[in-house]
Every structure is written in C-alpha cells, then in structure tokens.
Amino acid sequence: MADMPDPDTGDVPDRGSTALTPLWVKLFGIIALVVVLVFVVFLLTGRGHGPGRHTGAGGGHIPPSGHMEQP
C-alpha cells in the first residue's frame, strides 16, 4: 500500500503508475452498461419510465376522487 495516494490530499508518492485499467473499473463499467441496456429495453418495449409515468397501474393516470372512502 506504499504507493497509495494520501487519503486526505490525494498526493501520490513518486512511484511509477500502471497504465492498465484496474479490474474493478472494468467490472463497474460492465455493470453500468448492463443497467443502461436494461433501461433502454424498458423504454423501447413501451413499458414506460420517466417522471409522472409510474403512478398507478395506468402509467401515470391518477383517477379523480369519486366518492368518500370510509377509513
């Protein structure tokens, strides 16, 4: 852990750094890509997503109040 940056400042000790992308970065990238793809598929299949579109079973339609509901 001698080549880790200072936790407060981020200063990196004078040691050569690897140009390879770390495995955890690749893993995060793949997960993010899968999430974005799933989101796009949901949009394209017309299941709908977005502000105000997921209230109620009708995809955003909130029916007006019709009658008194007894608690």
Added chain:
Amino acid sequence: MTMTPRLRKLALTAHVTSSVGWLGAVASFLALAVAGLTSRDAQLVRAAYLTMELTGWFILLPLALASLLTGLLQSLGTTWGLVRHYWVLFKLLINVLATIVLLLYMQTLSSLGDVAARTTLSSDDLGALQSPSPVLHAAAALLLLLVATVLAVYKPRGMTRYGQRRLREQRGLR
C-alpha cells in the same frame, strides 16, 4: 487551487455529513415507501405519501445538492482532482445521476402527494397511490449511495489516463 489543511478538513466534514445524511434519509424514505405500498390503512398510506413528498423537497434534495457541491469542492480543492482517479470519477457519476433522477422524480412525488392530500379519497385513488415506484427508486438510490460510500472509504487504486498524464507532468516539473 489547493485548500489549506484546515479548510480541507472543514470541506471533508461537510461532504461526509451531507453524503451520509442523504444515505440515512433515503433509508427512512424507503421505510415510508414500503409502509405506503403495503398498508391497508388509508390514513397511514396518505400520511406516508405526504411525508415522502416533504422528505423529498426538504431533506433529500438539499442533502443531494449539498453532497454534490461539497464533493466538487473537495475534489477540486485537493490533488485528488475530479477525473484523475477512477473512484472519484465513479462517485461523481453516481452523485450526478442520483441527483438528476431525484430532481425528475420530485414531479411524481408531488403528484402522489397531491392525491394523498385530498380530503376525500376513493379506493381508486388509494390504488393509484399504492405504486411500487417509490420503493424501487428508493432501493436503487440506497444501493447507489452505498456503492459511493464504499468507494469513498476504500478508495480503490486506479488512475485515469488524464490523471496519469497530469502526474507525469507534475513529476516532470519537479
């Protein structure tokens, strides 16, 4: 621009407080969302959705913006930088994404709050209120913020190409 050690500690305290506060507020929101979704008591459902709207406007949104601003200050004011280390970059993306989704979702929360505020509530209204959407959004937000917290604590190694280039330039100047 590098901050003085005193200012750096102050900015770090503000960032940790707002970020962890945001995480805790989302956990509370999730509890309300689950209660609103599963309860058969109309009064409890209404109370849950009204509280969720208030929590969104007055706790979640201010904490999200504070976390984003203090995070920007913290990274730009230290040699961590904003896009030099992968963990900082991922945290920034998570923070920006969660804040944008929250801002957009406030519209839905407000409409749910409006329905819950009606003095007369039909069974249809109650059915519309009991949407799984707040639970799903809060659970996803909780997961994202937990990942951000883990990244902040562990600070996994790995510099971006830009970070490596800047490091080489700095060492070349010394």
